[in-house]
Amino acid sequence: MPSPKTTAFFPRLALAALILSSAGAVAFAATPTATAAPATAQSAAKAVPGAPVPAGSPQQTGPVHFQFAIYYAKTPATDPMAALRSQLAKLGGSPKLLKAAPTPATATEPVVFANWNTTTVLKEYRAPSMEMLQRFGRGISREQAEALQTADKALIIDFAHPAQQSSAAMQKALQLTLQVARDTNGLLWDEETREVFSPDEWQKRRIDTWAGGVPDMSQHTTIHAYRSGDLVRAITLGMSKFGLPDVVVSDFSWSSNRPMGNLVNMFSQAMVEGATLAQPGQYDLDLRALKHAAARDPQLTHLKPNAAAVARLSLVNGTWESGDPQNRLYEIRFDRYKGPDRYAQQTAMLVSVFGADEDSVTRLKHNDELLAASKAANAQLPKLRDAFAKGLQPGEYILVKAPFTTRSGSNEWMWVEVARWNGDVIEGLLKNEPVEVPNLHAGQMVKVSQAKVFDYMRRYADGREEGNETSKIIARMQGPKK
Template sequence: MTFRFLIFALLTVTLSSSQNKIPKGNLSDDTIFFEFAIYFLKNDKIDDDEAKKIFKDQYPNFKVHDTFPNPDTLKGNNVIITGVDNVMIDFPPMDLEYLKYTNQGLTEREKTDLQTSKYALVLDFTCEKNQLIASLKKANDYIFSLIKNKDAVVFDSETRETFSKKFWKEKRLISNKSVNLAEHITIHFYQKDEFCRAISLGMLKFGLPDIVIENLSCKSGPELASFINLIAQTLFEKQALEKSGVLNLDINTIENKPLKTRLLSDLYENATKQAEVQLIEGGLEEGDPENRLIEVAFSSDNPQIEQNEVISKIFGSLDEVTFLKHDEKLEAASNRAKAKIPELQKLFLAGLPLNTHLLIKFPFESEDGQREWMWVEITKWKGEKVDGLLQNDPRFVMTLKAGQKVTKNINDMFDYILYKPDGSQEGNETGEIIMESQR
């Protein structure tokens, strides 16, 4: 048993889906909880008695508990340090498959040795919100003091990440009163039915709800992570909503300099750096963090249009238009792409592997008869009909917008791109020919 289940009773948690606006006012919990674990590898170890003594000597303003205190009477800064001898039963580490996606700097040897760890220290902290930064800094510093000369790794129970000593020192030690939340939370992004869902993990450590966005394009770029990090940092720095269901975002007002610098470095020329987003109560799903959820709300009919517009408004966008005539070389490349239709259909209907995306280029006609070729992210394929999300902002077809749901006949396909999990891609031979013609 860990501190988590006792402290969870102190939190106000939304357990069902709702379209209720987040009310204005304070968003933060009065009592904040965070949990870490140190897994010792091979035969290394610091037992809980020694760990408690070290902590008491370094941080006398914390109350060190030997047993779980009553949550109703809990005040100030508290810690309970629990030694776990039967690791694989009582506090098992993440397995090798999960570590492929969540490890932070672990070597292959550390990943393997973690699977047979014989001893762990579980550290559960609580503090009052006005002591959060100081308490989190002390907790992270204390953990590093324990592991720096040991063969050990650190697990963050909220983000579900496992850190090497080097990465813990680089990413989690707080040097001043300003915290870059992007270094302390993570974002899970996964397919849900036709579209994708993004959710933060780790906001509980800051007494705030985690952030969820539903029905996203699965081809969402790095701007989505920047968007969520901007929301998280804004919530942390403001701590409250001035108006029910509304959060104003502005990169220029971010106080944390490292995050602000990073966000400003990723902008296109047409970026406004600000936008207003709507917030409603989010619904918990299996695998979500044990925390309140705030959903960034968009229109229910075709939310991908509004998602694209808001993110593009903040960070800007770049859509280049190329004018050209189709020649024999281009048509031959397009025909080779069309010959792949049966193979692509079979692959798509079997279920694309994780982080694999299929884009197909189709022609669209404007009201005055101009033809414009644009990319569509495929979300459904039935017979000759494919459904998808438009990936470009049209120049001539003014009835369409990026993110809009469209339906096309696969036989009208001009080319395709298959994005693979390793970052490589297949297809787009016509794109290479077009680029050559522009040189």
């Protein structure tokens, strides 16, 4: 029997990097795992990295193809191929079961090809490791994860259909794969998002979340975020199942991970709902105009009163990196917003779209208690610098509070998220909007001196925080809020 690599519509992807934590639909990854450069839609379209994406629909014109699989740690309850044929008969023969794998271009109707593999799974289609399953396993028990380590049987199912039939064909593919897994007592694998599901979790996330024929894309994709250089890069996995480009955002900070993930999810949702670009490289994403209520409403609920709820996106062809999905890439940029650099423009977009609490200035004199707390914080900085040099965990970041000279010559103390730390020089993103310091903006890359740092705050990937003791003292000095 042929191996999965020779029967699939496209080659199996290597597993993504270790995911260490997650926030919403965003997964933190240390580094991407190497895969071959894409030889499919991106190269076929001859997309020039950095060039504006074309106007019109982002939907691909050629057939959509994707792969699911069902793993078996022991002999399945019934023959998987018989179960597949039975379910196809109940669906009315669509998709059409093929005896041999076609080339994607020949998919003029919904088709499916199945490879019941009992010989090369451990070598060429091995289930994820225990460590991976702790992060990629959805509804998987420890016992199931352990059993998967020796799984040597899998039903590998390739689907293809014309792009214009994407939503209806995807719903059938999801239902078909689920029912076969239930009938045969298997666990489901999504090749594009690189996740393993229990049947109940597949039902919950992949089937029950559709509304009016529209999927909630946050349940059909994942976002991997990892440090790239001094800052963070995030990319979706799974958009190609719908014939759409995956979405990339680069050069943001870990403290912006959640709003950036929300932005990416909402743009992905807009595309699956039929968004089109009126002109090359530009799209105005209106959160309130999204049709899928379960995808839209949680975002609207958490908007600040000053939120515009509209993101003016710049879109360019993304630059493919090792570990990225084999797909077209749309990269979001922020140059339609004002700011002295791309970091400030990025912050301006997030504040405009989601709103923000207004920064205020507290005017006070440093008393002995405050100075003692600052001195204690400063004593911890060498240890923090060493930890930063060794490499923080994905999702972890350090803020320092440093002075900036005002118009009057006094100091305005503001937080900076550390991006680089060399000796006494700390470079990072300004996290406050200055009140009395001209020519500075929130999100701007700035330099400060370690020797002048007043306090620090370290936030770990699991949400724990340490430091920032001076803020507690300042709060007491101010007294209760009226």
